Amino acid sequence: MLKPGRHLxxxxxxxxxxxxxxxxxFFAGYPITPANEIAHYMSQELPKVGGYYVQMxxxxxxxxxxxxxxxxxxxxxxxxxxxxxxxxxxxxxYAYMTETPCVVVDVQRSGPSTGQATMPSQQDVYQARYGAHxxxxxxxxxxxxxxxxxxxxxxxxxxxxxxxxPIILLxxxxxxxxxxxxxxxxEVEVEERRRPSGRECTPFDTDDPSLVPEMPLxxxxxxxxxxxxxxxxxxxxxxxxxxxxxKIWRIREKVLRAEPELRDVVEYELGDAEVAVIxxxxxxxxxxxxxxxxxxxxxKAGMLRLRTLWPFPEEVVSKLAEAxxxxxxxxxxxGKVVREVERVVCGRCEVSLVSKVGGxxxxxxxxxxxxxxxxx
Amino acid sequence: xxxxxxxxxxxxxxxxxAGELLxxxxxxxxxxxxxxxxxxxxxxxxxxxxxxxVSDEEIYDIQLTEADILIVMSLPAYRRYxxxxxxxxxxxxxxxxxxxxxxxxxxxxxxxxxxxASEIASRLGNPIVANMxxxxxxxxxxxxxxxxxxxxxxxxxVRPSMREINLKALxxxxxxxxx
Numbered sequence: 001m002l003k004p005g006r007h008l009x010x011x012x013x014x015x016x017x018x019x020x021x022x023x024x025x026f027f028a029g030y031p032i033t034p035a036n037e038i039a040h041y042m043s044q045e046l047p048k049v050g051g052y053y054v055q056m057x058x059x060x061x062x063x064x065x066x067x068x069x070x071x072x073x074x075x076x077x078x079x080x081x082x083x084x085x086x087x088x089x090x091x092x093x094y095a096y097m098t099e100t101p102c103v104v105v106d107v108q109r110s111g112p113s114t115g116q117a118t119m120p121s122q123q124d125v126y127q128a129r130y131g132a133h134x135x136x137x138x139x140x141x142x143x144x145x146x147x148x149x150x151x152x153x154x155x156x157x158x159x160x161x162x163x164x165x166p167i168i169l170l171x172x173x174x175x176x177x178x179x180x181x182x183x184x185x186x187e188v189e190v191e192e193r194r195r196p197s198g199r200e201c202t203p204f205d206t207d208d209p210s211l212v213p214e215m216p217l218x219x220x221x222x223x224x225x226x227x228x229x230x231x232x233x234x235x236x237x238x239x240x241x242x243x244x245x246x247k248i249w250r251i252r253e254k255v256l257r258a259e260p261e262l263r264d265v266v267e268y269e270l271g272d273a274e275v276a277v278i279x280x281x282x283x284x285x286x287x288x289x290x291x292x293x294x295x296x297x298x299x300k301a302g303m304l305r306l307r308t309l310w311p312f313p314e315e316v317v318s319k320l321a322e323a324x325x326x327x328x329x330x331x332x333x334x335g336k337v338v339r340e341v342e343r344v345v346c347g348r349c350e351v352s353l354v355s356k357v358g359g360x361x362x363x364x365x366x367x368x369x370x371x372x373x374x375x376x
Numbered sequence: 377x378x379x380x381x382x383x384x385x386x387x388x389x390x391x392x393x394a395g396e397l398l399x400x401x402x403x404x405x406x407x408x409x410x411x412x413x414x415x416x417x418x419x420x421x422x423x424x425x426x427x428x429x430v431s432d433e434e435i436y437d438i439q440l441t442e443a444d445i446l447i448v449m450s451l452p453a454y455r456r457y458x459x460x461x462x463x464x465x466x467x468x469x470x471x472x473x474x475x476x477x478x479x480x481x482x483x484x485x486x487x488x489x490x491x492x493a494s495e496i497a498s499r500l501g502n503p504i505v506a507n508m509x510x511x512x513x514x515x516x517x518x519x520x521x522x523x524x525x526x527x528x529x530x531x532x533x534v535r536p537s538m539r540e541i542n543l544k545a546l547x548x549x550x551x552x553x554x555x
Contacts, residue, residue: 008403008411118415178438179399179411282438289436361439 001045004186011149011175012037012079014182015105016045018153019077021188024103025051026074028065030058030084033117034173035107038079059084063091063104070100071226073217075157079105081173082124083114085131092166093132094228096251099204099213101160101193103153105169107176110359119359120173122281122332128168129310135248137255139262140168140310142280146180152307158191159262163254164212170309172332174282174361196222205233205246211254255311264308265316269295273302275374276320278341279330280306282361287330290367294375301371309337317344326350326374330362350374378431379520380440383507384457385449387415387422390507393533394447395426398511401529402430405521410435423456430520445518447510449493451476461486466517468510470494489517489553496548505538505545512549523550 002009002017009017016038019027027042029035043053052069056062062078069076080088085106095102108124110116124131128140139159141152149171156167196214201222206213213233216222225235230244255262268291270276275294279287284305294301304320306313317340320327327349329338338353345351354370356362381398385391392413399411410429415422427440446461448454448469454477461467463485474490482488493509508530515521527543534542 008400008409174412174439177412177414179396180409180435181403285436285438292436363439363441364437 001049002182002184004184007182007184008179009146009182010037010179011143011146011171011177012107013041014146014149015079015153015169015171015176016041017182017184018150018188019103019157020045020049021190022154022157023075023190024077024157025049026066026069026076027051027078028054028056028062028069028076029078029080030056030062032081032084034109034120034176035079035081035084035105037176038105038107042077059087060091063088063095066102066104067091067095067098067100070102071218075101075161077103077105077157079107081107081109082111082121082127085124085127089127089131089133093134093136095166096132096134096136097228097247098226099164099215099251100166101164101215102166103156103160103169104166105153105171108170108172110173110357116359118173120177120282120332120361121357121359122172122283122336123357124170125309125331125333125336128170135252137252138168138310139163139165139255139308140170141264142170142306142309143175144281144284144305144307146175146178146182148307149175150182150184154188154190158189161191161193162212163258164193164215165251165255168310170281172282202233204231204235205250209257211250211257259311262308262311263313263316264306265313266305266307268303268305270302270304270320270323272300273323274300274325275302275328275371276324276326277301277303277328277330277367277371278306278317278337279303280309280337283330283332283356286362286364287367289364290371293364293368294371299371299375301375306337312340312344314344317341321345321348324349326352328352328354328367328370328374330354330367332356332361378429378433378435379445379518380443381428381430381445381447382440382443382457382460383426383428383447383449384453385424386453387424389424389449390504391424391449392426394507394511395428397526397529397533398514399428400533401521401526402428404529405525407431408433408435410438412439423453425453425457445514447514448473449506449510455481458483468513468517470506470510489513491549491552493549496552497545500541500544500548502541505541508542508545509549509552512546512551513553516550516553523547
């Protein structure tokens with residue numbers, strides 16, 4: 001592991017380093033560009049801290065192993081890219097249903113399909129939100145720098161434990177394969193999962209206002225049944241409608257209730273802004289460069305950067321719609337977050353899109369031109 | 377101050393390593409640095425590129441479409457990237473590439489410096505260190521960092537059996553140019 005202090009490291013390594021410091025002690029994965037360095041680093045470092053690394057036969061099994069490890073008490077993670085993320089979706093749904101804390105990293109590459117396997121994109125925005133079958137509320141975090149690869153991975157592990165669910169770290173190949181400054185802190189804040197306090201335990205329901213039940217582990221003497229089928233609070237399989245109705249309500253509601261603490265946006269120069277850029281991940285870098293350029297030329301531009309993409313920060317965007325004339329969404333896909341923005345803005349201001357596909361990032365110049373057009 | 381540098385060549389020539397070592401030395405000097413790499417699916421022989429952005433300030437434009445400095449290690453890479461060089465920019469290339477170019481392929485609006493990097497590396501005992509010869513020449517030409525700073529970064533990173541030849545290659549590249 002890296003010593004506390006200033007380092008020049010690859011985004012993927014910073015992410016793995018954050019995972020180790022958050023207490024990750026199990027990694028299962030299957031190789032895929034541009035996520036490989038995460039598995040590579042974990043395979044070197046996990047044994048040194050008493051953890052386990054397993055290369056599985058595919059992504060389906062990787063996700064299954066992560067879920068099993070979590071129920072055995074380990075903080076567990078897998079890392080992949082678009083095609084592998086697709087293969088994991090069935091078991092990610094199982095993790096929502098069984099309320100299994102874990103972290104799933106998608107270092108997005110340029111698709112569809114094999115696409116440009118070594119080049120970045122932000123095309124999995126909906127896959128992170130809606131990729132798994134069934135009804136659930138997803139949580140996805142989007143780092144824009146090597147530092148945030150570290151910071152948001154620590155946060156992802158903490159949220160996984162707090163909410164007892166999979167958290168998606170939605171990175172991209174640009175930041176994953178980029179080296180820049182990482183400052184490793186002396187210590188990071190680490191949350192541990194809520195364990196049963198007494199001999200009795202109801203693993204799949206609770207009266208607690210958080211709606212997050214205590215989580216027993218295998219081998220501790222509790223009668224523990226974990227199933228993807230509809231179940232009673234005890235875990236026993238039961239198809240009576242009321243049990244699944246309550247379950248679906250609760251796994252969504254626990255996220256919605258936590259939304260104010262999940263909400264994580266950074267505002268830049270929005271005070272008097274007439275034009276606001278909304279962006280996230282790698283796209284936010286040139287976007288911010290463009291906002292700075294616009295300000296230096298006297299244009300009233302600002303930016304809202306989303307570090308939590310899901311749940312979508314509706315309240316923040318709604319307020320923004322009242323304050324500015326125009327919103328420009330910048331993303332490396334054909335327009336995904338822009339739809340969320342349009343839904344929330346609901347015609348109260350102009351909404352436009354700067355979209356870039358083909359494995360390349362929007363440039364400062366392209367975003368600046370869009371700002372200039374919007375000001376006019 | 378901001379400089380955009382592209383190092384390009386074929387997989388196996390140490391393009392990515394050269395970018396990493398240059399970035400580390402610039403980072404150690406206190407600069408803000410962004411280093412990215414791009415390669416094909418091949419382990420050897422495919423296209424390979426390393427981008428190094430160095431600046432006094434935070435870096436927001438993180439993917440290069442143009443460069444101030446181009447370091448070229450193969451003929452296909454030259455042809456692919458030459459148009460990315462800004463007018464008035466600098467190109468440092470291996471003499472073997474330079475000799476293979478037809479006159480029409482040279483740009484008039486940039487400074488071209490040809491270094492016998494492969495030849496020097498072979499004389500030192502291993503053509504694999506041609507990348508270090510070019511890095512030595514780069515820092516002599518630009519003055520971005522001292523030779524010592526670069527040697528420190530290289531010493532820390534390369535394995536002991538390869539240390540001496542890599543350092544020697546840096547020195548030879550440095551001395552191949554007038555300061």
